Amino acid sequence: MSLLGAPEVTEDGEFIINIGPQHPSTHGVLHLKVWLDGEMIKKVQPHLGYIHRSIEKMSESLSYRNFIFATSRMDYLSAHINNEACALTVEKGLQIEAPPRAQVIRIIMAELTRLSSHQLWWGCTGLDLGAVSPFFFAFREREAIMEIMEETCGARLTQNYMVPGGVMYDIHPNFQNRVKTVLKQIKENFKEYDQLLTGNVIFEGRTKGVGYLSPEDAISYGCTGPTARGSGVSCDIRKWFPYDGYEKVQFEEILGTGGDCYSRYMVRMAEMKQSVYIIEQLIDNIPEGDFQAKTKNVIKLPKGEFYQRVETARGELGVYIVSDGAASPYRIKYRSPNFSNLSALEHMATGAKIGDLVAIMATIDLVIPDVDR
């Protein structure tokens, strides 16, 4: 493999080029080896592991309270939802349920996280496809959400707010008012999002019909989240296996039809509106009461296996804990959405042009630390 100098050429006259590990459009440290015939992609080979931090091994020596923090660093854009998945798995093992107040707070926080994550994705998709303005518009709202997070959780990005049995503290007194203000602003600004990208001729030309993924392939590759829903595969865990009281709120599962980049884009845009709708239903109806169920200081799960799936901003996250009765997990496995979604990249990109590779990667919405864990 030569990273320097002239590109490698195969016997068939195909060029082999390396994209990454340091490349602005791979959204992290992903290394793609691409076989090219002129501009056409013949083959893509993802090379992973440039940010493999051995989180699974590390968690085997941490207590059931402590292992949660590492998951905020996995998919840092949906840190809250990752933490929630871990907390729910431990709760499943302890056979307790978070009190109603905690559940509602969890849903609001999770949907705010989904909003901010999709906003960042929207800004970066624009950036990848050559439009710089969306980045600044997206971060305007994202910063407002980050401020809400900071006020209640104490951190902007890696919150660690979910604990087994509920949430760590009660919400800040300003919380409800600020959320309502931000939602109002976001709803008005959705118009600007559409003006900037959705109807843009160049943007549509670069995404429509690009990176097609059939529903059968989406299931076979284990794709979940907006990547699969763009192909019309119903896979929203919030609907299929509701947790934390998602069965009590009204929302739609957005399904696309095209299976191309544009379809995945439209699914995420519609999901943002659904998240706003969910929060609006709950923000004035946070029940009074405890925000945390009583748990022992040292949590010990009974012998057995516990699996919890949640819907993060990128798809289905599964937390699989195998316990041997001790105070730390015997084996822990994170089934991360990005790992499976990335495996479909080769299928989607083969036959496309090299410029389209960026559009495909942008609409899968990759977060590389979640791939590598």
Added chain:
Amino acid sequence: MTNEELKVSVSALYPAITFDETGEFLNAISSVAEFRSVMKTLRHNKELEFDFLFCLTCIDWKTHLMMVYHLMSKTHKHVLVLKVKLDDTKDPQIESVADIWKTAIFHEREVFDLFGVNFKNHPDMRRILLDESWDGFPLRKNYVDENMISI
């Protein structure tokens, strides 16, 4: 299908499979010899039709390795966990399912990387997360690394 019905229809096809219902899902334990044919049936049988392999991993129980496959059917909305015990911890071998579920291509490479399980007939059996030159399989319980700082 409910867990009970699943149990009945799977054991009608493969009487050698044993079950346990300790967890939330139905666990079926298969032998290595029968494994490949069980998986094909689970995928293609019209009543079962497990088309979505949502988790594939391995557990090191020191005396043996246990492969765990979480399967779900999108059409029938049922879940089955298939487990296979691998007694040979020195050179564990199992048939690949990468041609049945394409997601297994990556997941099996990960298990190979971190546990050293060799998947027969896998299209591209290489380490995925660590360097090719890495020594040992980190998620094994007997893995030693002098650079690792433990508390």
Added chain:
Amino acid sequence: MAETEKMIFPAQLHQTADGGIVVSKLDDIINWARSNSLWPLVFGTSCCAIEMMSAADAKYDWSRFGFEVARATPRQADLIIVAGTIVMKMAPVLKRLYDQMPDPKYVIAMGACTISGGPFFYNTYSVVKGVDHVIPVDVYIPGCPPRPEALLHAMITLQEKIKNETYFGPSKTIEK
């Protein structure tokens, strides 16, 4: 000359009949130029990269201090902000990126992971315990991840450090 004007350009203006003469030290002018146009490399491995992006947005706006020309290639950059954990597989790549940058070059270690391995210090087999095992670091910022303000502070600290360098001799220590 007023105090504020001195800070803008490190020189003395001497009025003459047909204009003026600017008198300054070569060191001062070089450092002034270098410190006010640091071009960072777009390099982020994990969570800190998101806070680095936040520092670039309209709220924190690092272009106020001359950092906005983020370059995607190391050959055009003179500052590398190591934003995120470096693992064994990434370390040779980081070294190569650093080697490809033209001199003078500067390094900011952003976040706990790059200082010592941070949250991934114990019981991990693949994390480099501090980026200074791989490349020399000028400024460290703690935090997991550090706030965008902290990154701005680090960059301003780096500017101060650059202003105390000498072009022909060894660098002076920062007088505090």
